[in-house]
Every structure is written in structure tokens, then in C-alpha cells.
Amino acid sequence: MLLGLAVWLICLLALAPLIGLVQFAFSGAAAQPLDLGPGGLLQLGNTLTLLLLVGVIGAVLGTTTGWLTASCSFPGRRWLAIAQLLPLATPAYLLAATLVDLGSRNGLRVHGLAWSVLVLTLSTYSYVFLLGSESFAVSGRRQIEAARSLGVGPWGSFRRVALPMALPSIGAGIALSGMEVVNELGAVELLGVPTLSVGILQRWQNDGDPQGAVGLALAALVIVSVLVGAERQLRHRSRRWGMGSPGDRLQPWPLSGWRAALAQVITLSPPLLALGFPLLWAVSSWDQMHGESIQDLIALTLRSFALALLAALLTVAAGLVLAISKRWIPQVLLRRITFLAGMGYAVPGAVLALALMLLGGPWALSPLLLLVWGYADRFLAVAKGGLDAGLERIPPSVDEAATGLGCSWLKVLQRVHLPLLRGPLLVGALLVFVDTVKELPLTFALRPFDFDTLSVRVYQYASDERVGAALVPALLILLLGLAAAMALVPTLERQRGPH
Amino acid sequence: MSRSNQPRRPVSVPVIAGLVALLAVAAGAAVVVRRMGRTPVQELGVYSGRHYNTDKELYRRFTEQTGIRVRLLEGKDDALIERVRTEGANSPADVLVLVDAARLDKAAGMDLFQPVSSKQLDRDVPANLRDPQGRWFALTRRVRMVVVNPAMVDPATIRTYADLAKPALQGKLCLRNNRSVYNQSLVADQLIQRGEPATVSWIKGMVANVSQPFYTSDTPLARAVAKGECGVALVNSYYVGRMLAGLSGEADQSLAKQLKVVFPDPAHVNVSGAGVTRNSTQAEAATRLIEFLASPSGGEGYAEANFEYPLKGYGSSAILKDFGPFRDDGVSVQQMGEKNRKAVELMQANGWS
Numbered sequence: 001m002l003l004g005l006a007v008w009l010i011c012l013l014a015l016a017p018l019i020g021l022v023q024f025a026f027s028g029a030a031a032q033p034l035d036l037g038p039g040g041l042l043q044l045g046n047t048l049t050l051l052l053l054v055g056v057i058g059a060v061l062g063t064t065t066g067w068l069t070a071s072c073s074f075p076g077r078r079w080l081a082i083a084q085l086l087p088l089a090t091p092a093y094l095l096a097a098t099l100v101d102l103g104s105r106n107g108l109r110v111h112g113l114a115w116s117v118l119v120l121t122l123s124t125y126s127y128v129f130l131l132g133s134e135s136f137a138v139s140g141r142r143q144i145e146a147a148r149s150l151g152v153g154p155w156g157s158f159r160r161v162a163l164p165m166a167l168p169s170i171g172a173g174i175a176l177s178g179m180e181v182v183n184e185l186g187a188v189e190l191l192g193v194p195t196l197s198v199g200i201l202q203r204w205q206n207d208g209d210p211q212g213a214v215g216l217a218l219a220a221l222v223i224v225s226v227l228v229g230a231e232r233q234l235r236h237r238s239r240r241w242g243m244g245s246p247g248d249r250l251q252p253w254p255l256s257g258w259r260a261a262l263a264q265v266i267t268l269s270p271p272l273l274a275l276g277f278p279l280l281w282a283v284s285s286w287d288q289m290h291g292e293s294i295q296d297l298i299a300l301t302l303r304s305f306a307l308a309l310l311a312a313l314l315t316v317a318a319g320l321v322l323a324i325s326k327r328w329i330p331q332v333l334l335r336r337i338t339f340l341a342g343m344g345y346a347v348p349g350a351v352l353a354l355a356l357m358l359l360g361g362p363w364a365l366s367p368l369l370l371l372v373w374g375y376a377d378r379f380l381a382v383a384k385g386g387l388d389a390g391l392e393r394i395p396p397s398v399d400e401a402a403t404g405l406g407c408s409w410l411k412v413l414q415r416v417h418l419p420l421l422r423g424p425l426l427v428g429a430l431l432v433f434v435d436t437v438k439e440l441p442l443t444f445a446l447r448p449f450d451f452d453t454l455s456v457r458v459y460q461y462a463s464d465e466r467v468g469a470a471l472v473p474a475l476l477i478l479l480l481g482l483a484a485a486m487a488l489v490p491t492l493e494r495q496r497g498p499h
Numbered sequence: 500m501s502r503s504n505q506p507r508r509p510v511s512v513p514v515i516a517g518l519v520a521l522l523a524v525a526a527g528a529a530v531v532v533r534r535m536g537r538t539p540v541q542e543l544g545v546y547s548g549r550h551y552n553t554d555k556e557l558y559r560r561f562t563e564q565t566g567i568r569v570r571l572l573e574g575k576d577d578a579l580i581e582r583v584r585t586e587g588a589n590s591p592a593d594v595l596v597l598v599d600a601a602r603l604d605k606a607a608g609m610d611l612f613q614p615v616s617s618k619q620l621d622r623d624v625p626a627n628l629r630d631p632q633g634r635w636f637a638l639t640r641r642v643r644m645v646v647v648n649p650a651m652v653d654p655a656t657i658r659t660y661a662d663l664a665k666p667a668l669q670g671k672l673c674l675r676n677n678r679s680v681y682n683q684s685l686v687a688d689q690l691i692q693r694g695e696p697a698t699v700s701w702i703k704g705m706v707a708n709v710s711q712p713f714y715t716s717d718t719p720l721a722r723a724v725a726k727g728e729c730g731v732a733l734v735n736s737y738y739v740g741r742m743l744a745g746l747s748g749e750a751d752q753s754l755a756k757q758l759k760v761v762f763p764d765p766a767h768v769n770v771s772g773a774g775v776t777r778n779s780t781q782a783e784a785a786t787r788l789i790e791f792l793a794s795p796s797g798g799e800g801y802a803e804a805n806f807e808y809p810l811k812g813y814g815s816s817a818i819l820k821d822f823g824p825f826r827d828d829g830v831s832v833q834q835m836g837e838k839n840r841k842a843v844e845l846m847q848a849n850g851w852s
Contacts, residue, residue: 039852104719105750107726111712192676192715194852202678205577206843208605288748354581361585445578449544449570449591460550460573465718465738468747 003409007325007334010318014341014377017355018221021347024358025215043199047220049113050181050188050195051227054120058177061121062128063170065267067158070136073252074260080267081133082482082489085430087274088126089481091438091455093186094474095119095274097462098281100190105284116193122274123187124180128173130431131386134423135169135393136162154253168392172385175228176431179346179381182224186440186459196220197348210354217351224346229339275478278471288468292457301476304453307443308436308480311375312429318376319383319428323391324417327399328409345381349441352378356446367448374442379435383428390424391417430488434481454480542568543784546583547596548576549771553804560800561791567784576602583611583776593779594788596638598771599680601687604836607634612774615786623793624810627831628770635774637810637832638792639802642736642768642825643685645761646721651730654759660689660767661697663731664704671730672705673723676713677846681735681769686846687838688767688830699849706850713852718747725754736822740806743818765828771807772832 068074069081096119103110143165147157163170185197196216204213255263292300322338344352352374360370394417402412418425440455447456454473461470547554550573558569574582576597583590583606595611597603606612612634620629620636628637645663647654652671656662663672675682689698711729714720717738723729741747742755773792775785791797793810802809803816813819846852 039847100716100719104722107728109711109728111715189678190715192712198678206683206840208840210581285748285750288746350578353578354585357582357585361587361589364586364589444574445582447572449572452573464550465716466747 003321003325004329006321007329007338010321011334011337011341013373014318014344014380015337017352017359017374017377018218018340018344018347020358021214021218021351021355024355025211025218027211039194040199043194043196046113046188046193047182047196050116050120050193051178053117054124054181055174055178057117057121058125059128059170059174061270062125062173063132063163063166065125065270066129066133066166067136067162068263068267070133071158071162071252072154072255072263074255074263076264077267080264080271082485083271084126084129084133084267085434085481085485085489086271086478087122088124088130088431089434089438089478090123090274090278091186091440091458091474091477092119092123092184093190093440094458094462094470095123095277096187096190097467097470098277101467102277102281102284111192113193116188116191119187119191120181120184122270124177125270127176127180127382127385127431128170130427131169131173131176131389131424132166134386134427135166135389138393138423165393168389169386171231172389175231176345176382176385178227179224179343182220182346183348185348185350186463200348201350204350204354214351214354217348220348221343221346225340225343228343278474281467282471282475285468292469292472297472297476300452300454300457300473301480303451304437304455304477305480307372307375307453308433310372311379311436312433314372315376315379315383315432316425316429319380319387320421320425322380323384323387324409324413326388327391327396342381342384344377345379347378349378349439350445353442353445356442367446368451371442371446374446375432375436375439378439378442379432382431382435386424386427386431387421390421394420426488430484433484437477437480540566540568541781541784542570543593543781543788544570544591545572545594545596545788546579546592547571547573548579548598548602549573549596551805554801556804557792557797557800561788561797564791565784565787567787569788580606580609580611584609588778590776590778592776593781593785594773595776596771596773597635600684600769600832600835601680601839602836603630603635603770603772603774604833604839606774607632607833607836611777613777613779613782615775615782615789617786617790619790620786620793623790623795623798627827627829628810629772630774630833635772636789636793637770637772638789638798639771639805639807640768640810640827641770641807642762642766643681643733644736644739644766644822644825645731645763646724646734646739647731647759647761648724648727648729648757649759651727654761657731657761658764660685660763661693661701662763663733664701664708666704666708668708668731670708670710672708673711673720673729673732674705674709674713674851675717675720675733676715677843677851678715681717682733682851683839683842683846684769684835685733685767686842686851687835688828690838690842690845691830691834692828695845699845702845702849702851718742718751721758722751722754725757736808736819737806740816740818740822743821744806760822762823762825764826766825767830768808768825768827769835770832 065084069077099110099115099119143161144157147161152160183197185201188195189198200213200216203216204210322341326335326338356370356374398416399412402416438455440459443453443456444459454477457473458470458477555571558571562568579595580602583592583595595606597606607630614633616633624636629635645657647657652668656667677683686698686702689701717734720732721734721739721742724732739755739758739760742751745752773789775782779785792801795809799809799814803814806816806818808814808819
């Protein structure tokens with residue numbers, strides 16, 4: 001009963017902006033709600049191409065790095081696992097801006113689809129890495145042990161046992177990176193690739209047709225929902241449960257010689273690229289690294305940190321309630337609604353910001369409240385993705401046993417689910433934290449007076465073509481992300497037992 | 500480290516909820532304490548589409564002169580317009596500062612400004628740079644100018660914007676894409692001056708001269724011309740000013756020195772400007788701020804730090820003086836805003852993507 005109420009409340013809060021958008025889209029005299037306008041087909045094609053390429057490359061990269069850092073041992077493994085978070089903490093528009101600027105200083109034209117694929121893959125593959133490696137670390141140990149005792153090698157045990165068990169998590173990671181790709185705006189604009197989100201904004205700004213823009217955004221949302229829904233349906237057929245409890249240890253595959261070197265190269269490349277471009281820029285142009293006072297930087301960092309912490313806690317709590325409810329309340333309608341509630345991530349941030357303004361304006365809600373609401377709404381998918389996948393690994397028989405012993409859902413949650421979900425909860429919190437620190441459109445549109453954050457400054461400078469001034473706040477964003485990773489990754493590592 | 504029979508209790512739901520509540524209370528308390536600690540002073544809310552650190556310096560000077568505090572929110576012009584609109588009567592914004600004619604006109608069209616009559620503004624802001632009804636006033640000017648690589652193109656062959664469509668420039672012209680509001684306003688300006696047929700053939704002629712993909716920002720465009728990757732390009736004056744001042748490093752400075760700057764005659768002038776919001780209850784103080792920013796002393800500071808031109812004359816920057824004089828084509832900013840949509844349509848329809 002209590003759970004049901006909580007779920008409905010969260011869904012209502014999560015869906016209110018979307019419902020507001022639907023109303024808004026139909027309120028105006030939008031000439032043709034789904035007319036993309038000139039260049040619309042190209043925009044749609046670009047979006048789909050990016051989705052496909054970034055999805056495939058990111059899936060391979062994230063799964064590889066996840067498996068290597070979770071199930072093998074080689075020199076530097078632990079640090080390289082933490083480093084995988086750096087690319088995620090790098091705002092895509094900053095990466096694009098530094099690349100364009102570096103290129104134009106050195107006579108290289110950084111422009112077009114290939115560069116966009118590089119930038120977006122770098123900034124989103126970590127979703128697959130984090131969710132995948134968490135799954136590799138805890139699931140299917142006994143099966144792998146069994147396979148090993150039957151003489152199956154590392155590759156075989158990965159392919160036959162670990163990968164199928166991690167598929168739900170990997171799928172969730174790909175879905176998240178896909179949503180990010182669909183709503184990415186800054187980077188693709190800088191790289192001159194018109195995508196749907198560019199079209200949506202064009203519609204709003206140039207045609208003075210916000211309703212039409214919103215209609216388009218909702219159409220994009222439907223596309224993404226269908227993709228994600230289809231992925232889940234497919235996966236549903238191949239369900240596997242594994243009981244990884246923190247107690248049993250999996251002996252990692254020791255890698256040595258060229259194999260270890262290759263593992264190092266593979267895991268080092270993405271963070272090196274993500275951090276390398278901005279650092280390369282900084283080194284080559286140190287004569288223009290001027291900007292903020294130290295005092296100002298501290299204030300910006302504190303604001304970013306506080307907002308991100310608040311958003312992470314709220315969002316993970318809401319995500320947990322939604323994920324748990326699916327186990328206890330077997331209503332198809334509710335299932336559909338919770339699925340939709342986790343889709344806020346696929347709406348372009350600028351459009352979601354508009355929705356929140358429409359909601360908050362008449363009520364004079366505090367901008368900060370709206371902002372945190374927006375974060376939670378947007379990143380619910382991020383928190384929920386890993387939790388859903390984590391719960392899928394827990395066999396229903398466990399719940400049945402516990403309820404058979406007279407435990408309420410709350411007790412089962414405390415004694416069974418939470419201990420087993422520690423990994424996904426931490427990963428979710430980490431992802432939401434990092435995402436909030438670098439989030440731009442919502443923060444930009446909804447923040448109150450005199451309340452700049454690091455990402456706001458980065459964007460202001462980068463969009464004003466002053467990359468030099470943007471770098472210091474950008475590095476602080478990376479540092480915050482890294483600090484969060486260092487705080488949480490060891491906890492994840494502990495689950496795997498010592499090496 | 501075996502914890503198989505003693506699983507550590509994870510952080511439980513109440514603890515997390517408590518933490519969230521604590522954070523919320525602390526934030527609330529901080530706000531209250533800040534409010535209590537303040538002596539009541541008059542405060543103006545400013546939403547600004549400009550974001551230059553130097554603007555803040557000017558707001559500080561205004562506060563020193565008048566005792567009126569300025570609370571600032573910088574954002575994207577379109578989002579700020581939407582925010583003022585949805586906040587309605589609750590909006591804390593008294594002054595809305597926007598960049599580009601198109602956006603000023605859009606906000607006026609949505610009835611977001613209240614008309615202001617001020618003798619000082621009428622004196623300091625030329626008539627074509629303010630709204631005829633006094634809803635907004637320009638504060639700074641920028642020129643969409645031509646930069647030429649003299650080794651590739653003879654600067655003397657370019658006297659007007661129309662010259663950029665000459666077949667002689669085949670393969671040498673580089674342009675920024677149509678998402679740039681600066682280009683949109685330039686096309687709107689040409690529409691007003693030369694009419695639609697001439698503007699369409701001008702766009703087509705220019706697009707035929709372009710061989711590289713459209714650029715997405717001005718600074719790389721200026722660099723490309725200096726390096727000889729392009730012969731000619733259109734950029735806003737202040738980007739070249741910044742490069743010449745060494746703001747983006749020595750390499751850029753020496754690149755910019757190789758550029759030949761040409762002001763087409765007459766030149767297309769765009770503005771950033773401000774108005775008092777429709778629901779402001781402090782119209783008088785808000786007007787004072789706009790007067791201060793538009794005044795020769797205040798306005799010069801607002802413009803100069805970013806190498807923009809003040810409302811009249813050329814300011815005192817040596818770099819701008821070196822660019823030489825230009826003749827403003829006198830097109831009314833308000834009309835330019837009205838033509839924005841048509842301009843974008845023509846660009847999209849004729850290959851300026």
C-alpha cells in the first residue's frame with residue numbers, strides 16, 4: 001500500500017513535465033506537428049546513424065573494458081578501472097570545442113559525423129562499462145567456476161557464461177548512451193552535424209514555434225522508447241538468474257606478457273583521449289589560461305558538488321522505489337507507467353527545461369526546486385537502468401522464500417534486496433552525480449540569480465569561443481567526477497573480494 | 500575480508516531520506532540567514548544573454564554609483580525569453596539583456612517589455628538602434644565584416660556584401676552555417692535593403708563560391724583565412740579584435756595580423772540591447788540601469804572589453820581604431836528582427852545550410 005502510493009507519487013512527479021509537454025504541444029497552432037521542416041530527413045538520418053555507430057562501438061568498448069577490469073588481473077588494473085569514469089565526466093561539448101579549436105590552430109578541419117561518433121562514444125561508453133563491470137564482478141561466479149573446472153578458458157567463460165549474464169546490464173548501458181546521443185546538442189552543433197535535437201531547437205528559435213519543437217521532441221521520445229522497449233522484450237526471452245553474493249570470490253584471470261600490455265592499452269586509451277585533448281590544448285596554449293579567481297572557482301565547485309549530491313541521493317531513492325515496485329505490484333499499467341517515467345533522459349534538456357518552466361511559472365516555484373526536480377526527472381533512467389538490471393539477476397524464489405517466512409516487502413528490501421543491490425545503487429549514484437555535475441541545458445535555463453556552476457561557466461566560455469577560459473572549470477568537473485569514482489569504486493571492488 | 504555470513508548492513512532508506520532532508524534544511528537555512536543578514540537595499544534582477552566577465556564589472560560600477568544592487572542571471576537568449584514569459588507576473592527579472600536584433604524583436608513581439616520614455620536614452624541611442632515604442636534600446640554595436648587573405652584575394656575587389664557572390668571568388672569563400680544568428684541578421688539586413696530576388700541570387704552566388712563545409716564558429720573561420728585555407732570570410736568584428744589583442748594566445752595574434760579587414764560599404768551593424776520587463780515593479784531603477792549602460796561612459800565599458808563598438812563613434816580602443824571607420828547602413832534593428840524568419844527560410848531554401 002505504502003509502496004504503491006510512493007510509486008504513484010514518483011511517477012506523477014516524473015511524468016508531470018512530460019504531460020505538460022503533451023498539453024503544450026497540442027495547445028498551439030503548430031502548422032504540422034510532425035513536419036521536420038527543411039533538412040528534417042537529414043537530421044533524422046544523422047541521429048539514427050549516430051545512434052547505431054555510437055551504440056555498437058560503445059557496447060564493444062564498454063564490454064571489453066568492463067570485462068578486463070572486472071575479471072582479469074594485470075598491472076594497473078585498479079587505477080585503470082577508476083580512470084574509465086573520466087571520459088564520462090568530460091562534457092561532450094567541451095571535448096568538441098577543444099577538438100575544433102585544436103584542429104583549427106593546427107590546420108586540421110575537425111568537422112562532421114566521424115568526429116561526432118568519436119566524441120559521443122568517448123563520453124557515453126562508460127555507461128556500458130560501469131553497468132557491465134558491476135555485473136561481471138558479481139554474477140555467475142559459480143557458473144564460471146564450474147565452466148573453469150570443465151576446462152573452459154577465459155574467452156570461453158566470458159562468451160558462454162559471463163556475457164549472457166551481463167546482457168541486461170549491458171543493454172541498460174547501451175540504452176542510456178542512446179538516450180544521451182539523441183539529446184546531445186552542443187557537441188553536434190559544434191561539429192556541424194545537424195541532428196534531431198538541432199532541428200528541435202531550430203524549430204523553437206527560428207520558427208518561433210515552441211509547440212512544434214515540443215511535438216518533435218515527443219516524437220523522438222517515442223522512437224527511443226520503442227528502441228528501449230524492444231531491447232527489453234528481446235532480453236526477456238533469455239532471462240538468467242545468478243546468485244552472486246559478496247562472499248564467494250572469483251579468481252581473476254591473470255594476464256601477463258603481451259596480453260597484459262594489450263589490456264592496458266585498451267583500458268587506457270579512452271580516458272587518455274578524453275583527458276588528453278583538453279590537456280594537450282592546455283599545454284599548447286598555456287598563455288591564455290586566464291579566467292576566474294580562486295574564490296570564484298571554489299564557489300562554483302561547491303555549488304556543482306551540492307547540486308550533484310542532492311540529485312544523486314534523490315534520484316537513486318526514487319529509482320529504487322520504482323525498480324522494487326515492479327517486483328511487488330504486478331500491474332501491467334503500472335509497469336508501463338514506470339517505464340515511461342524513466343524516459344525523461346531521452347527528452348532534450350532544453351525542452352525538459354521548458355516543460356519545468358511551464359509547470360513552475362504559474363506557481364512561482366523556486367528555481368532551485370525546479371532544477372533539482374529536473375535533474376531527478378532526467379536522470380531517473382540513469383539510476384533505474386542499473387537497478388532494474390540488478391534486480392533481474394535476483395531470482396524471484398528469494399522473494400518468495402522471504403515472504404513465505406512472513407517478511408513484508410520492506411523487510412525483504414532491507415535484508416535481501418539492498419545488500420544484493422549495493423553495486424547497482426552505488427553505480428547509479430555515481431552516474432547521476434557525474435551527469436549532474438556536467439549537465440548543462442537544465443542548469444543553464446533554470447538556475448536562480450548568481451548561481452553559476454562549473455558546467456555553466458564552461459559552456460559560457462566555450463560558446464563564446466574562449467576555450468582557454470573554459471578549461472580550468474572543465475578540469476574541476478573532471479576532478480569532481482574522479483573524486484566520486486575514487487569514493488565509490490573501492491566499495492565496488494570490495495564486493496569482488498581481494499586479489 | 501570474508502563477509503559471507505555477516506553481510507554488512509548497507510545504508511538504509513531512512514538514512515538516505517534523512518540526509519536529503521538535512522541537505523534541504525541546510526540550504527533553506529542558508530538562504531534565510533543570508534536574507535536576514537542583509538540590510539534592505541534596492542535590488543534589480545537582470546537576465547542577460549551576454550556573458551562576458553567584464554559586464555559584471557560594469558554592474559558593480561552601477562551599484563557603486565547608485566547603491567542599487569544587481570542580481571545577475573546569464574543564459575541563452577531564447578531560454579531567457581521563455582523564462583520571463585512563463586514566470587509572468589512572478590518574474591524576478593527587471594531588465595532583460597539580449598544579443599541580436601532578432602531576439603530583441605521576438606521578446607518585444609511577445610510583449611515581454613514595457614515601454615520606457617527617457618530623454619537620456621533618446622539622446623544616447625540612435626533612432627535606428629532602438630525600438631520606436633521605447634520597449635528596448637541597443638547598448639553595443641558589432642559589425643559583420645569581411646576578412647581577406649591578401650595573398651589569395653585582392654581586398655580591393657570587395658567593397659560590398661554583394662561582391663562576395665562574384666564568380667571570381669569561386670572556391671575561396673568560407674561561411675559560417677545558417678544556425679548563426681549573426682548570419683541570419685545579415686541576410687535579413689540585405690532583404691530590407693535589396694529586396695527578395697536580389698537577396699536570393701546573392702545567397703546562391705555565395706553558396707556557389709563555398710567549397711568547404713560551413714563553419715560552426717567565427718574564430719576558426721578567421722584562422723582558416725589567415726592560414727590560406729580560405730581566401731575570404733564573414734566574421735563579427737570583435738572576434739578579430741580579440742585575436743589581435745592576444746586574448747587567445749600569441750599564435751592567434753600573429754595570424755590575425757596577416758588578415759586584411761574590409762568593412763563593406765555600407766556595413767551591416769547588429770546590436771546587443773536591453774529593455775525593462777513588462778512585470779517589473781521597479782521600472783524607474785531598471786531604466787536607470789539601462790541609461791547607465793547606454794551612456795557614453797558606461798556603454799563604452801560595456802562594449803570595449805569585448806571589442807564591440809559603443810553606440811556612437813569607435814570607442815577608444817587602438818585595435819578598433821586600426822580597423823578604420825565604417826558607414827552604418829542605417830537599417831532599423833527592429834525591421835531586421837521582423838525579417839529574421841524570412842531570412843532563415845531563404846537560407847535553407849538556397850543551400851546555405
